[in-house]
Amino acid sequence: MKLFVSLLPSLRPVSPSTDIAVVIDVLRATSVMATALANGAKRIITCEEIDESEMVAEMIGKKPLLCGERGCQPIPGFDLGNSPSEYTRQVVQDRALVLTTTNGTHAIAAAGPADRIITASFLNLAAAVDVMEGAKQVHLVCAGTAGDITAEDTLLAGAIIHSLSNRTVPLELLGDEPILAAQHWRACFGSKTDIDADLLAEEIANSQGGRNLIKAEYRNDLRLCAQLNSAPVVPERISTAPSTFGLPAKAS
Numbered sequence: 001m002k003l004f005v006s007l008l009p010s011l012r013p014v015s016p017s018t019d020i021a022v023v024i025d026v027l028r029a030t031s032v033m034a035t036a037l038a039n040g041a042k043r044i045i046t047c048e049e050i051d052e053s054e055m056v057a058e059m060i061g062k063k064p065l066l067c068g069e070r071g072c073q074p075i076p077g078f079d080l081g082n083s084p085s086e087y088t089r090q091v092v093q094d095r096a097l098v099l100t101t102t103n104g105t106h107a108i109a110a111a112g113p114a115d116r117i118i119t120a121s122f123l124n125l126a127a128a129v130d131v132m133e134g135a136k137q138v139h140l141v142c143a144g145t146a147g148d149i150t151a152e153d154t155l156l157a158g159a160i161i162h163s164l165s166n167r168t169v170p171l172e173l174l175g176d177e178p179i180l181a182a183q184h185w186r187a188c189f190g191s192k193t194d195i196d197a198d199l200l201a202e203e204i205a206n207s208q209g210g211r212n213l214i215k216a217e218y219r220n221d222l223r224l225c226a227q228l229n230s231a232p233v234v235p236e237r238i239s240t241a242p243s244t245f246g247l248p249a250k251a252s
Helices: 029-038 050-059 104-110 122-132 151-165 177-189 197-204 208-215 219-224
Strands: 002-006 020-024 043-046 065-070 096-100 116-120 137-142 236-239 244-246
Touching (some): 020 151, 029 043, 029 116, 104 137, 116 122, 122 151, 208 219
Parallel strands (some): 020 137, 043 096
Antiparallel strands (some): 236 244
16 A cells, blocks of 8 residues: 655645555544534535535435534534534434544545545544545545644554554555654654544643644543544545545445
């Protein structure tokens, strides 16, 4: 497997030859997407802008839930913000969601040229790695925070590389970005694969994204986004224009 990493979506464009692009926004878009689909949401439509989200929602027959944030805070007039705590089964089951966030949905748009797009978080790490395992070329796209590289996304990229390296498929790391991500994971957790949520939350609290959430009074979301493999589903792009994510039907 050839593996690329973009520590920011703008730093290394995703090639059309990419088998799977993996979008990473630990705090909090890709954690929310895994949580919502694990709790029975029908599909998640991602939009880069607020007005686009509102327009898409108007076009859908059964009213979807408008979801997202700007600057960590819920968007006025929207049904849900961007905290995994809001996406309970009682709220999202059998509902369509339209999601726009400060960083994550822009990263999804940047991953557009890939043949397949999935989203990864610590909540679905093992399941996402299972999907990647058979691919020839994978590109990890870190969302970052307001145009800056952020440590929590780099840490998850390193965790993915660590997990892939423990499997039988030969792994070719292309460029320095995947090396830096892998070194970040090893510096924090060595060869561990089963990390306590409190320990992981403590680590990501030191990142720019973590500090932003603490300042916005969402400290509890750090632990919610650190629940390793607690939502073992893999959101995957199932249609385009607009990008729509769901759980692909299992082969019979």
